[in-house]
Amino acid sequence: xxxxxxxxxxxxxxxxxxxxxxxxxxxxxxxxxxxxxxxxxxxxxxxxxxxxxxxxxxxxxxxxxxxxxxxxxxxxxxxxxxxxxxxxxxxxxxxxxxxxxxxxxxxxxxxxx
Amino acid sequence: xxxxxxxxxxxxxxxxxxxxxxxxxxxxxxxxxxxxxxxxxxxxxxxxxxxxxxxxxxxxxxxxxxxxxxxxxxxxxxxxxxxxxxxxxxxxxxxxxxxxxxxxxxxxxxxx
Numbered sequence: 305x306x307x308x309x310x311x312x313x314x315x316x317x318x319x320x321x322x323x324x325x326x327x328x329x330x331x332x333x334x335x336x337x338x339x340x341x342x343x344x345x346x347x348x349x350x351x352x353x354x355x356x357x358x359x360x361x362x363x364x365x366x367x368x369x370x371x372x373x374x375x376x377x378x379x380x381x382x383x384x385x386x387x388x389x390x391x392x393x394x395x396x397x398x399x400x401x402x403x404x405x406x407x408x409x410x411x412x413x414x415x416x417x
Numbered sequence: 418x419x420x421x422x423x424x425x426x427x428x429x430x431x432x433x434x435x436x437x438x439x440x441x442x443x444x445x446x447x448x449x450x451x452x453x454x455x456x457x458x459x460x461x462x463x464x465x466x467x468x469x470x471x472x473x474x475x476x477x478x479x480x481x482x483x484x485x486x487x488x489x490x491x492x493x494x495x496x497x498x499x500x501x502x503x504x505x506x507x508x509x510x511x512x513x514x515x516x517x518x519x520x521x522x523x524x525x526x527x528x529x
Contacts, residue, residue: 346519401515
Protein backbone atom coordinates (compact mmCIF):
# COMPACT_ATOMS: atom_id res chain seq x y z
CA UNK A 305 0.00 0.00 0.00
CA UNK A 306 1.73 3.15 -1.23
CA UNK A 307 -0.06 5.69 1.02
CA UNK A 308 1.10 9.20 0.07
CA UNK A 309 3.55 9.46 -2.82
CA UNK A 310 5.50 12.61 -3.65
CA UNK A 311 7.64 13.42 -6.65
CA UNK A 312 10.35 14.45 -7.12
CA UNK A 313 12.28 13.55 -3.99
CA UNK A 314 15.10 15.98 -4.76
CA UNK A 315 15.26 19.05 -6.96
CA UNK A 316 17.73 21.88 -7.49
CA UNK A 317 16.45 25.06 -9.09
CA UNK A 318 17.91 28.38 -10.03
CA UNK A 319 16.26 31.55 -8.78
CA UNK A 320 13.32 32.43 -10.99
CA UNK A 321 12.72 28.94 -12.33
CA UNK A 322 9.38 27.25 -11.87
CA UNK A 323 8.48 23.74 -10.86
CA UNK A 324 5.62 21.60 -9.64
CA UNK A 325 5.68 19.11 -6.80
CA UNK A 326 3.29 16.25 -7.30
CA UNK A 327 1.43 14.37 -4.60
CA UNK A 328 -0.94 11.44 -4.81
CA UNK A 329 -2.67 9.39 -2.14
CA UNK A 330 -4.39 6.05 -2.49
CA UNK A 331 -6.23 5.98 0.85
CA UNK A 332 -9.43 7.59 -0.44
CA UNK A 333 -8.83 10.56 1.85
CA UNK A 334 -10.80 13.72 1.38
CA UNK A 335 -8.32 16.28 2.70
CA UNK A 336 -4.81 16.98 1.51
CA UNK A 337 -2.10 19.36 2.69
CA UNK A 338 1.25 20.82 1.75
CA UNK A 339 3.73 21.66 4.51
CA UNK A 340 7.25 22.96 4.48
CA UNK A 341 9.83 22.00 7.07
CA UNK A 342 12.68 24.28 8.01
CA UNK A 343 15.22 23.71 10.80
CA UNK A 344 13.95 24.82 14.19
CA UNK A 345 10.51 25.79 12.87
CA UNK A 346 8.59 22.56 12.80
CA UNK A 347 6.17 22.13 9.92
CA UNK A 348 4.28 25.08 8.53
CA UNK A 349 1.15 24.74 6.45
CA UNK A 350 1.36 26.22 2.95
CA UNK A 351 -1.99 25.26 1.44
CA UNK A 352 -4.63 22.68 2.08
CA UNK A 353 -7.59 21.17 0.32
CA UNK A 354 -10.41 20.16 2.61
CA UNK A 355 -12.13 18.25 -0.18
CA UNK A 356 -11.99 17.79 -3.92
CA UNK A 357 -12.58 21.09 -5.66
CA UNK A 358 -11.56 23.33 -2.76
CA UNK A 359 -8.25 24.86 -1.73
CA UNK A 360 -7.33 27.33 1.00
CA UNK A 361 -4.30 29.19 2.18
CA UNK A 362 -2.38 28.08 5.20
CA UNK A 363 0.20 29.88 7.28
CA UNK A 364 2.82 30.56 4.57
CA UNK A 365 1.15 30.62 1.11
CA UNK A 366 3.10 33.43 -0.55
CA UNK A 367 5.03 32.30 -3.62
CA UNK A 368 3.04 29.10 -4.06
CA UNK A 369 -0.01 27.89 -5.91
CA UNK A 370 -1.85 24.61 -5.64
CA UNK A 371 -4.20 22.48 -7.69
CA UNK A 372 -6.46 19.73 -6.42
CA UNK A 373 -6.56 17.80 -9.65
CA UNK A 374 -8.93 15.12 -8.37
CA UNK A 375 -9.55 13.33 -5.10
CA UNK A 376 -6.19 11.56 -5.26
CA UNK A 377 -3.85 14.31 -6.43
CA UNK A 378 -2.76 17.65 -4.99
CA UNK A 379 0.08 19.56 -6.62
CA UNK A 380 2.18 22.49 -5.38
CA UNK A 381 3.66 24.95 -7.86
CA UNK A 382 6.45 27.44 -7.42
CA UNK A 383 6.05 29.98 -10.22
CA UNK A 384 9.31 31.86 -9.64
CA UNK A 385 11.52 30.10 -7.14
CA UNK A 386 13.44 32.10 -4.54
CA UNK A 387 16.27 31.00 -2.21
CA UNK A 388 13.86 31.45 0.72
CA UNK A 389 11.88 28.52 -0.68
CA UNK A 390 14.75 26.14 -0.08
CA UNK A 391 13.14 23.62 2.22
CA UNK A 392 11.79 20.12 2.61
CA UNK A 393 8.21 19.88 1.42
CA UNK A 394 5.78 17.32 2.77
CA UNK A 395 2.44 16.36 1.34
CA UNK A 396 -0.07 14.85 3.73
CA UNK A 397 -3.61 13.58 3.67
CA UNK A 398 -6.34 12.92 6.18
CA UNK A 399 -9.64 11.13 5.96
CA UNK A 400 -11.56 14.27 6.72
CA UNK A 401 -10.62 17.80 7.66
CA UNK A 402 -11.88 17.51 11.20
CA UNK A 403 -10.03 14.36 12.21
CA UNK A 404 -6.64 16.03 11.96
CA UNK A 405 -4.59 12.84 11.86
CA UNK A 406 -2.23 13.23 8.96
CA UNK A 407 -0.46 10.65 6.86
CA UNK A 408 2.70 12.01 5.32
CA UNK A 409 4.63 11.42 2.16
CA UNK A 410 8.38 10.89 2.15
CA UNK A 411 9.17 14.53 1.49
CA UNK A 412 10.70 16.51 -1.37
CA UNK A 413 13.98 18.30 -0.74
CA UNK A 414 14.16 21.50 -2.79
CA UNK A 415 17.21 23.71 -3.11
CA UNK A 416 16.98 27.09 -4.83
CA UNK A 417 20.31 28.60 -5.81
CA UNK B 418 -3.39 32.61 16.83
CA UNK B 419 -2.44 29.21 18.15
CA UNK B 420 1.10 28.91 19.47
CA UNK B 421 2.66 25.53 20.17
CA UNK B 422 5.88 25.44 22.17
CA UNK B 423 7.97 22.38 22.75
CA UNK B 424 10.83 22.07 25.15
CA UNK B 425 13.52 21.20 25.19
CA UNK B 426 14.41 21.56 21.53
CA UNK B 427 17.36 19.23 21.96
CA UNK B 428 17.67 16.38 24.42
CA UNK B 429 20.73 14.26 24.92
CA UNK B 430 19.71 11.09 26.71
CA UNK B 431 21.70 8.41 28.40
CA UNK B 432 20.55 4.88 27.81
CA UNK B 433 18.48 3.53 30.66
CA UNK B 434 17.39 6.88 32.06
CA UNK B 435 13.98 8.57 31.98
CA UNK B 436 13.15 11.86 30.28
CA UNK B 437 10.17 14.09 29.47
CA UNK B 438 9.35 16.35 26.54
CA UNK B 439 6.84 19.12 27.09
CA UNK B 440 4.35 20.62 24.69
CA UNK B 441 2.47 23.78 25.65
CA UNK B 442 -0.22 25.36 23.51
CA UNK B 443 -2.04 28.65 23.71
CA UNK B 444 -5.70 28.02 22.96
CA UNK B 445 -8.42 25.43 23.35
CA UNK B 446 -7.81 22.26 21.45
CA UNK B 447 -9.87 19.41 20.09
CA UNK B 448 -7.00 16.97 20.02
CA UNK B 449 -3.25 16.69 20.18
CA UNK B 450 -0.87 14.46 18.24
CA UNK B 451 2.66 13.26 18.75
CA UNK B 452 4.77 12.40 15.71
CA UNK B 453 8.19 10.89 15.30
CA UNK B 454 10.62 11.73 12.48
CA UNK B 455 13.81 9.83 11.78
CA UNK B 456 16.57 11.77 9.99
CA UNK B 457 15.75 12.27 6.34
CA UNK B 458 12.46 10.46 6.70
CA UNK B 459 8.80 11.25 6.87
CA UNK B 460 6.69 11.76 9.97
CA UNK B 461 5.08 8.83 11.71
CA UNK B 462 2.08 9.23 13.99
CA UNK B 463 2.72 7.99 17.53
CA UNK B 464 -0.29 9.06 19.58
CA UNK B 465 -3.50 11.01 19.37
CA UNK B 466 -4.88 12.44 22.62
CA UNK B 467 -8.51 13.42 22.57
CA UNK B 468 -9.56 14.53 26.02
CA UNK B 469 -8.39 15.88 29.33
CA UNK B 470 -6.48 13.28 31.29
CA UNK B 471 -5.92 11.07 28.27
CA UNK B 472 -2.90 8.81 28.53
CA UNK B 473 -1.49 6.63 25.77
CA UNK B 474 1.44 4.25 26.01
CA UNK B 475 3.43 2.35 23.45
CA UNK B 476 6.56 0.56 24.55
CA UNK B 477 8.86 3.02 26.30
CA UNK B 478 6.82 6.06 25.27
CA UNK B 479 3.89 7.46 27.21
CA UNK B 480 1.95 10.58 26.27
CA UNK B 481 -0.52 12.49 28.41
CA UNK B 482 -2.76 15.50 28.01
CA UNK B 483 -3.91 18.15 30.47
CA UNK B 484 -6.30 20.42 28.59
CA UNK B 485 -6.79 22.73 31.56
CA UNK B 486 -3.09 23.47 31.70
CA UNK B 487 -2.84 23.27 27.88
CA UNK B 488 0.04 20.90 28.30
CA UNK B 489 1.00 17.54 26.89
CA UNK B 490 3.99 15.48 27.92
CA UNK B 491 5.86 12.69 26.19
CA UNK B 492 7.65 10.56 28.73
CA UNK B 493 10.46 8.23 27.72
CA UNK B 494 11.25 5.39 30.07
CA UNK B 495 14.67 3.74 30.11
CA UNK B 496 15.85 5.34 26.88
CA UNK B 497 17.39 3.16 24.19
CA UNK B 498 19.31 4.10 21.06
CA UNK B 499 16.38 3.24 18.79
CA UNK B 500 14.44 6.15 20.24
CA UNK B 501 16.87 8.66 18.71
CA UNK B 502 14.68 10.84 16.45
CA UNK B 503 12.90 14.17 16.35
CA UNK B 504 9.55 14.27 18.13
CA UNK B 505 6.85 16.75 17.23
CA UNK B 506 3.64 17.62 18.97
CA UNK B 507 0.84 18.99 16.83
CA UNK B 508 -2.35 20.62 18.04
CA UNK B 509 -5.71 20.74 16.37
CA UNK B 510 -7.27 23.90 17.74
CA UNK B 511 -11.00 24.26 18.13
CA UNK B 512 -12.48 25.86 15.01
CA UNK B 513 -9.20 25.45 13.15
CA UNK B 514 -10.86 23.81 10.14
CA UNK B 515 -8.70 20.73 10.51
CA UNK B 516 -5.36 22.52 10.35
CA UNK B 517 -2.72 21.14 12.65
CA UNK B 518 -0.24 23.52 14.26
CA UNK B 519 3.13 21.89 14.86
CA UNK B 520 5.69 22.57 17.54
CA UNK B 521 9.31 23.14 16.53
CA UNK B 522 10.27 19.59 17.40
CA UNK B 523 12.57 18.02 19.98
CA UNK B 524 15.68 16.34 18.65
CA UNK B 525 16.50 13.35 20.81
CA UNK B 526 19.89 11.67 20.78
CA UNK B 527 20.36 8.60 22.94
CA UNK B 528 23.92 7.61 23.77
CA UNK B 529 25.34 4.68 25.75
